Amino acid sequence: MSAFTFVASVSILLVASVIIFPSNGVTEDILAAICSQTQNQETCEAMLESDPRTSSADLPLLSLISLELLSKQADKNHNSFVQFRDNSTDPDLKRSLGDCVTDYNDMRGKIKVAHQLSQKRQYRRILELGQLIKLAYNCENGLPSNSPTSGITETMLLTSQTAVYVNQFLITYFSQKPLNLV
Template identity: 90%
Template sequence: MSAITFVASVAVLLVASVIIFPSDGVTEDILAAICSQTQNQETCEAILESDPRTSSADLPLLSLISLELTSKQADKNHNSFVQFRDNSTDPDLKKSLGNCVTHYNDMRGKIKVAHQLSHKRQYKRIFMNLAS
């Protein structure tokens, strides 16, 4: 699973958790429960715990943190694909990499909208945004 797919799936799980389990703080048990639904619980927890705000976050803040981490990874991946595309001399490869750049542009826009909706605590609308 790619890093962006992994982090995005965590973001979706967190948004779902905010809807289902509103809380005043994210305990280790809740973080473990969220991350246990991913393909690699340890990596999920490590990614989320890499942000110092996670240790004192409630679920709404954890949703924002996960979307910010997703955004950073999407930006890194986008920049890599732009460089690969720009440095490619093979026309077919250049076209394929251009498609990746386009998809990452679309994804970055959806992540930005999801982040704005999460700030407004409009979690159910995030699913509609990601599905479109």
């Protein structure tokens, strides 16, 4: 086989594979559609794009990425609340911070379940992500207004919203496609 024939054959196969198996890569338009639902579109997009896999991800991988980012943020916040609680000398504040530690433990469990369901591509069963927003608010609302935790709570809320809307997008997207991914 000549070099020209080989190159032509490979080119035809590549074109045919794109036609037969179109890419489900996440476009900027998809990210914008997802992130426009959150309180801060730019932060949402930046958060998702902070993972190098996003640029070549398909929608199922984007779900996992959003949940992994959420898990990292929940772990970070949990550790911060444990440190605040352990360093507090005010019994009332210590109790409130302990409630936050409990809330974040609950969040971490919900995220783990969501991640397992996403791995199985059972997006319709990922129902508890919205509860994370409520738990983060419960934690923050139980603390004094001068608490230094508002920044990490805001980041948790935005990360939670991002994961919620990524997974809601997948449910809508795959319910319109005749795929066995849901």
